[in-house]
Amino acid sequence: MELMYTGKTKNVYKLPDGMFLLKFKDDMTGKDGVFDPGSNQIGLTVKGAGQSGLRLTAFFFEKLKEKGIPTHYIDSDPEAATMTVKPAKPFGNGLEVICRYRAVGSFHRRYGDYIEEGAALDAFVEVTLKDDQRQDPPISEDALDMLGILSKKDFSTLKALTQEIASLVKALLAAKGLDLYDIKFEFGKSDDRILLIDEISGGNMRVFREGKPVEPFELENIMLSL
């Protein structure tokens, strides 16, 4: 297996048949031991975090498969904390697409003069560049098109997919009494088709229960218990 990329929370390997293997690590984003899905650095390492993230990711990707939503998911190995996926080409150096139901995190930090923290948002979609050095700057549809990163046509596909997937995740959480505040996705292209890639775990969403944040381990426990 060839190591293609060492990420913050996952390593990416190329399998002999050309597929990619994502290995989920026990590292979590945050600061000084405190988890934060909006952070771009490793803040803590917890034994079993990789397996937990993989299990929840596999759960959501299986649900998306049932709905016929195009994703990179092929299969997963919960013990090894790995997932086999179709390789996809990122847009530019990679984009993050965020769907927001509440004004929290970076949204509220930017626009706090105009909106109260926690105010409801209507599946508001925002795109940021994956660029750690520039703190993942938000980017507009026009700028994405002008810079040759994402065409207007692909933007509208991406936005519709984002809202569809976020609303499915939100409904699955709601069925367990959980409230989705925001969620971050990545997309890529394969055979000229836009696919959801990467992961869907506690590491890329903010979830609350009765107004209190639900941490990734607890989220996995709640979602995967009968």
Ligand SMILES: Nc1ncnc2c1ncn2[C@@H]1O[C@H](COP(=O)(O)OP(=O)(O)OP(=O)(O)O)[C@@H](O)[C@H]1O
């Ligand atoms: N199907 C896929 N094809 C190609 N690349 C993928 C695919 N799925 C995920 N990736 C990429 O694999 C990497 C996974 O590693 P990891 O999540 O640790 O990334 P990171 O960029 O270091 O951190 P983060 O995205 O959390 O800021 C990411 O760069 C992601 O974009």
Ligand SMILES: [Mg+2]
């Ligand atoms: Mg990542």
